[in-house]
Each structure stands twice: as structure tokens, then as C-alpha cells.
Amino acid sequence: MIVVTITKIKLTTPISDEDVRKLRIGQKVLLNGVIYTGRDAAHKKLVELLNNGQELPLDLHGQIIYYVGPSPAKPEQVIGSAGPTTSGRMDLYAPRLIALGLKGMVGKGKRSPEVIKAMKQHKAVYFAAVGGAAALISKCIKQCEVVAYPELGPEAIHRLEVENMPVIVVNDTLGGDLYAEGTKIYATS
Amino acid sequence: MGRITQAVAKLCKDANYYLGEDVIEAFNNAYEQELSLTGKEIIEQLIKNADIARAEDVPMCQDTGFAVVFVELGQDVHIVGGSLEDAINEGVRQGYTEGYLRKSIVGHPLERVNTGDNTPAVIHLKLVPGDQLKITVAPKGGGSENMSAIKMLKPAEGVDGVKKFVLDTVKEAGPNPCPPIIVGVGIGGTFEKAALLAKEALLRPVGVPSHKPEIAELEKELLKKVNNLGIGPQGLGGRITALAVHVNIYPAHIASLPVAVNINCHASRHKEVIL
Ligand code: SF4
Numbered sequence: 001m002i003v004v005t006i007t008k009i010k011l012t013t014p015i016s017d018e019d020v021r022k023l024r025i026g027q028k029v030l031l032n033g034v035i036y037t038g039r040d041a042a043h044k045k046l047v048e049l050l051n052n053g054q055e056l057p058l059d060l061h062g063q064i065i066y067y068v069g070p071s072p073a074k075p076e077q078v079i080g081s082a083g084p085t086t087s088g089r090m091d092l093y094a095p096r097l098i099a100l101g102l103k104g105m106v107g108k109g110k111r112s113p114e115v116i117k118a119m120k121q122h123k124a125v126y127f128a129a130v131g132g133a134a135a136l137i138s139k140c141i142k143q144c145e146v147v148a149y150p151e152l153g154p155e156a157i158h159r160l161e162v163e164n165m166p167v168i169v170v171n172d173t174l175g176g177d178l179y180a181e182g183t184k185i186y187a188t189s
Numbered sequence: 190m191g192r193i194t195q196a197v198a199k200l201c202k203d204a205n206y207y208l209g210e211d212v213i214e215a216f217n218n219a220y221e222q223e224l225s226l227t228g229k230e231i232i233e234q235l236i237k238n239a240d241i242a243r244a245e246d247v248p249m250c251q252d253t254g255f256a257v258v259f260v261e262l263g264q265d266v267h268i269v270g271g272s273l274e275d276a277i278n279e280g281v282r283q284g285y286t287e288g289y290l291r292k293s294i295v296g297h298p299l300e301r302v303n304t305g306d307n308t309p310a311v312i313h314l315k316l317v318p319g320d321q322l323k324i325t326v327a328p329k330g331g332g333s334e335n336m337s338a339i340k341m342l343k344p345a346e347g348v349d350g351v352k353k354f355v356l357d358t359v360k361e362a363g364p365n366p367c368p369p370i371i372v373g374v375g376i377g378g379t380f381e382k383a384a385l386l387a388k389e390a391l392l393r394p395v396g397v398p399s400h401k402p403e404i405a406e407l408e409k410e411l412l413k414k415v416n417n418l419g420i421g422p423q424g425l426g427g428r429i430t431a432l433a434v435h436v437n438i439y440p441a442h443i444a445s446l447p448v449a450v451n452i453n454c455h456a457s458r459h460k461e462v463i464l
Contacts, residue, residue, distance in 0.1 A: 026227070026425075028227075068251065069251060069252075069291065070251050070291070071247075071248050071251045071253060071289060071290060071291040072289045072290075072291065073289070074247065074289050077247075080247065080248070080251060080289060080291070081242075081247055081248045081249070081250060081251040082251055083250055083251050083252075085251075085252070085332070086331075086332045086335070086365050088365065108332070108364060108365070108367060108423065109332070109363070109364045109365035109424070110363055110364060110365065110424075128364070128423060128424075128425065130231050130234050130235070130238075130423055131250075131332065131364075131367030131423060131454070132235065132238070132249065132250045132367045132454055132455055132456045133231075133234045133235055133237075133238040134238070134248065134249065134250045134251040135238050135241040135242040135245070135247050135248070135249055136234055136237055136238040136241055138247075139241070153292075153303070154251075154291060166234075168227065168423075168425060170425070178425055178426070179363060179364050179424050179425065181426070182225070182227075182419075182421060182424070182425045182426020182427070183363075183418070183419045183420050183421070183424070183426050184419065184426075185225075185419065185426050186224065186225060186419035186420075186421055186426045186427050186428055187417065187418055187419030188417045188419070189417065
């Protein structure tokens with residue numbers, strides 16, 4: 001079932017299983033609080049640590065990872081333009097982090113069946129931010145600092161404080177997929 | 190030389206900050222036509238985003254792309270003071286550094302270490318009559334470039350084969366290239382010529398039809414079919430999947446029918462200057 005609402009749900013991190021269970025595909029959400037950034041290079045490092053039985057540089061319980069590699073900030077900016085990157089590149093690593101307690105991911109584009117299964121099993125969701133709306137999204141980011149892997153530059157893990165960052169639920173804990181369902185509604189021959 | 194470097198640096202910045210009026214107008218039309226409320230809201234956000242980028246001189250998208258540079262060099266022009274390629278790369282280096290644009294190029298496709306200044310550019314040089322030098326900079330993001338495809342069809346597959354390949358490519362791309370997209374199609378030539386035709390098709394102002402009537406018809410039909418896929422803004426379902434389909438053609442070998450589909454996101458960036 002797709003939920004189309006005009007009103008938006010406010011969600012503040014860290015988020016609980018209960019928060020996540022209530023979300024349905026199509027719902028519009030405003031994210032608040034702390035979220036973390038990460039792209040494939042950082043994900044690879046995190047999973048390597050896990051494979052070696054080492055501790056991660058951040059606690060992912062109840063957290064959200066935003067797939068983004070911002071452009072450089074101008075002197076007067078908190079962060080440069082910061083829209084979502086293609087999520088598929090993180091598919092290989094995401095199930096491990098979801099199993100650890102990661103509750104949400106923000107990106108753009110399709111997820112693999114493995115990631116969708118992990119979200120259903122461990123109660124997590126995938127949100128889409130508007131790809132290419134990077135200057136607009138950066139206005140919702142109030143603070144930004146590097147917390148791990150500074151050597152990765154824009155791909156380092158950043159801790160962001162966001163205020164009403166607009167996202168849409170694409171995959172929920174029931175296994176729903178808005179990309180598939182939404183397309184079906186509007187397709188004609 | 191210095192003039193070329195300066196011009197390229199400015200074009201890199203301008204292309205990333207200022208979305209073309211043609212795209213804005215296409216957004217406005219798309220907003221009217223879109224049936225999905227979510228889709229409408231997304232298009233509204235894209236218009237706002239372009240306004241912010243323009244007003245604040247910041248990149249509209251964080252992926253400020255591979256600098257693809259088209260040069261039309263008049264055969265009577267004589268360039269003095271060094272190599273054209275170096276001048277262009279220096280322009281890219283300056284533009285991406287001064288302009289706070291993201292450096293997204295790795296120096297080796299397998300070793301993957303960032304070059305740190307977004308060089309080298311991809312340069313396409315064409316010799317033309319006259320004494321002018323025209324430079325177009327078209328930064329190209331990875332998300333949409335990755336969903337592009339090329340296929341060597343059998344001539345017997347004809348126009349139906351071409352249509353099917355375009356639709357299959359857009360469908361497979363789905364939400365990944367940040368729809369609404371612009372679809373560049375190259376038909377004919379050789380393997381590499383088809384790809385270049387498709388990329389050049391993206392430089393045409395959005396929605397300006399081909400001057401060949403039969404190709405303009407094909408563009409119209411393809412746009413309708415692409416939008417009937419229902420992918421919609423950001424792939425969340427809707428009537429506007431593409432803002433335009435542009436097709437460029439070239440003569441082909443008796444044995445070949447190459448087709449290339451180069452997908453561009455709504456951040457359809459290109460700026461040009463004549464020196
Ligand atoms: S596909 Fe285009 S709009 Fe989307 S992230 Fe890449 S460059 Fe930006």
C-alpha cells in the first residue's frame with residue numbers, strides 16, 4: 001500500500017524499532033537530529049573492521065546513514081551542496097550494518113533484494129532524498145564534522161545535524177518498494 | 190592560451206551554478222503535466238534548488254561531474270603559447286578549485302586514486318571552417334552516465350529495434366539517473382561515433398526538435414513512450430520520466446545499426462563561449 005500524504009512525519013534520531021515499523025512506502029518524512037554520511041569507500045572500511053572482529057568508529061544503533069559526498073564548503077557555508085548519491089554501490093555492505101542496528105539509509109535509486117530482505121528482517125527503512133536537489137538539501141544541514149576516515153575527503157564519515165530534511169519512504173519493514181509500486185500506478189501502454 | 194584557460198574555468202563554474210533557462214522552462218511545463226502529487230512536489234524542489242544555486246553561486250548538484258569539453262576549432266585559427274589540451278586542463282583545474290566544485294576524477298580506472306583537481310577533461314575536438322574557436326563545457330555526473338548503454342543492432346531490427354533499446358535502457362535505469370531525465374540517442378556511424386552522437390544530442394536546448402522531420406517525429410514518439418513507462422520524477426511513479434528525447438543520426442555501414450543511449454539527469458549542464 002502506498003501512502004500519499006500532504007502532511008509530513010517528523011522523525012528525530014536515534015530512532016526505535018517502533019518508529020520504523022510505523023513507516024510505509026510513499027510517506028514523506030522530515031529528518032531531525034544527528035545522521036551520519038558514508039559512501040562506498042567508508043562502507044568498505046567499516047565492513048573490513050567487522051570482518052576482523054574490531055570495533056567500529058561510531059555506534060550505529062538507531063542511526064541513519066546518508067549516502068552523500070558533498071561538494072567543498074565555501075567559507076561561509078556549513079557544508080557544500082549535499083544531495084544523495086546512487087545507493088546501489090552500498091548494497092554489498094548495507095546488510096551487515098543493518099544487522100548491527102542501523103535503522104535508516106538515505107540515498108537515491110534501487111536497492112538489491114538482499115538489502116530489502118535485511119530491512120524486513122531487522123526492521124530498517126530506506127528513504128529517497130531528491131537526487132540533484134543538492135543546494136536545497138544543504139540548507140537543512142546545520143552542523144557538519146568529520147568523525148572517521150578524514151583521508152577520504154568528501155567520502156569521509158561526517159556527523160551531520162539536520163533540521164527538517166525532506167525524504168520519502170521507498171522501502172519499508174513490510175518489504176514494500178515504492179519504485180516498483182509507484183511505477184505501476186502511472187504506467188500506461 | 191591564457192584566454193582559453195580562463196574561458197574554460199569560467200564555463201566549469203557557470204555550468205554548475207546556472208541551470209539553463211530551457212531546463213527551467215521544461216520543469217515548469219512538467220509541473221503542469223505531472224499527475225503525481227509527490228512528483229509535482231519534487232519538480233517544485235528542483236526549481237527551488239536551481240534558484241538557490243543561481244542566487245548563491247553554488248553547484249546545483251554535489252556531483253559536479255567529469256568535465257566534458259567540446260572544441261570547435263576554426264581551421265584559420267592559430268593557437269600560440271602551448272598546447273590546447275594543457276590550456277583546457279588548466280582551466281578545469283582552476284574552475285573546479287576556485288569554484289568549490291567537487292573533484293570526482295580518479296587517475297587510473299582500476300587503482301582509483303583521486304587526481305585532486307578534477308583533471309583530465311574529456312576533450313572532443315572538431316575542425317570547422319572559419320577563424321573562431323567555440324568551447325562548450327558539459328560537466329557530466331556519474332549517476333546518469335552509469336545508466337547509459339550502447340548496442341550494435343542488426344539492420345533488420347530497424348526503427349522498432351531502436352525504440353525497444355531506448356525504452357529498455359530507460360526502464361533499466363529507473364530511479365538511478367535522477368529523473369526527470371533527458372535522453373540523448375545516437376543512431377548510425379560506428380561504435381564510437383554513435384556514442385558521440387548521443388552525447389552531442391544532449392547539448393541541444395531541451396525540447397528543440399531535430400531539423401529532420403522524420404527524426405523529430407521519432408523523438409516525439411519516444412518521449413511519449415518513455416513517459417508511459419510511469420517511472421516519474423525520482424522514479425517514485427509519475428507521468429514525467431523525461432523532459433525530452435533528442436536523436437542525432439549519421440550514415441551507417443551496410444552491415445551495422447549502432448544505437449547509443451546517453452542518459453542525462455535534470456542537472457543538464459552545458460555552457461559555451463566563442464573566442
Ligand atoms: S545523476 Fe545528475 S542530478 Fe543525479 S546526482 Fe548525478 S549529477 Fe546529480
